Amino acid sequence: MTDSLTITRPDDWHLHLRDGDMLRAVLPETARHFGRAIIMPNLVPPVVTGDQAAAYRDRILAALPQGMSFAPLMTLYLTEDTDPEDVAAAHASGLVTAVKLYPAGATTNSASGVTNFDKVRPVLEKMAEIGLPLCTHGEVTDPDIDIFDREAVFIDRVLDPIRRATPGLRVVMEHITTANAADYVRSQGTVDGGDLGATITTHHLIINRNAILVGGIKPHYYCLPVAKREEHRLALRAAATSGDKRFFLGTDSAPHTDANKLSACGCAGCFTATNTMALLAHVFEEDGALDHLEGFASKHGPAFYRLPENKATLTLVKSDAPVHIPQSIATPDGPVTVFDPGFPVHWTVA
């Protein structure tokens, strides 16, 4: 039995840190384990320009407790008014690592997102030219499309046409939740050095839609894209644990206070920063793939983003007794519930 595993320090390729008090409360949960993270720009107002990204990066670094090392990788929120030259300058200076596409209205704070994809063509073309990746929230927002079908329809109606029209555009399909998305990634391009990758969250490897709806409604399991059927969860598990370099970790850890989750119109998001690495060790061990955990969490992401791997390491240990994971973390805005996997966890970060 493996009871200790040392891997290259992981990165989180999709993270929500928020701002102000919430930022200060949640940042240590990530910085404790992860060397870097792609920082989502869906603040209110969103992080649209290079100047806004620089200011947000400075606020994140100011919130980092002394003695912790963590590098925020900034993103710009793509709007129909985004200036291609501002994006190019932010990339050239090393400030931004990606641009984020939210279809307008798809998720939390996405009102400024894109409705008319023709309007962002000049930005996408500039990004293809300079090699700056586009991170996509892959759901259509058409009210006629069932929420459980929105990812698959996005691939056909939006993503594939954009990629065909913009050769060389590097794309990360973020927080994929369907076999359709995993199949699309595998059907396009090459295993190594291709232009298409996908992130998978910790929670989508663990829950299917029953977790949200069976035996009473469970708002803490509600996130977007919403968890799908069991067959999709199994397809995500297979992709994540396969060792295929096109799939890597993006937790989409998305803190909301309990008051905002446990409401008649509750917010979408699972907060997994605290226990993600322990849960991933459990998942990969369960699938007989502990040897692929390092690739998924620490190597495939840097390879896609053409960044060096972290030099530090992280050690996970397994104990006979289940480990204690806090039920929530305290913030000045109120408690934020930590994702409960629904099974005892024996792994912990040393």
Ligand code: NCD
């Ligand atoms: C995210 C959030 O709360 O900002 N919520 C979520 O359910 N994942 C937004 C997002 O990434 O969709």
Ligand code: ZN
């Ligand atoms: Zn997200």
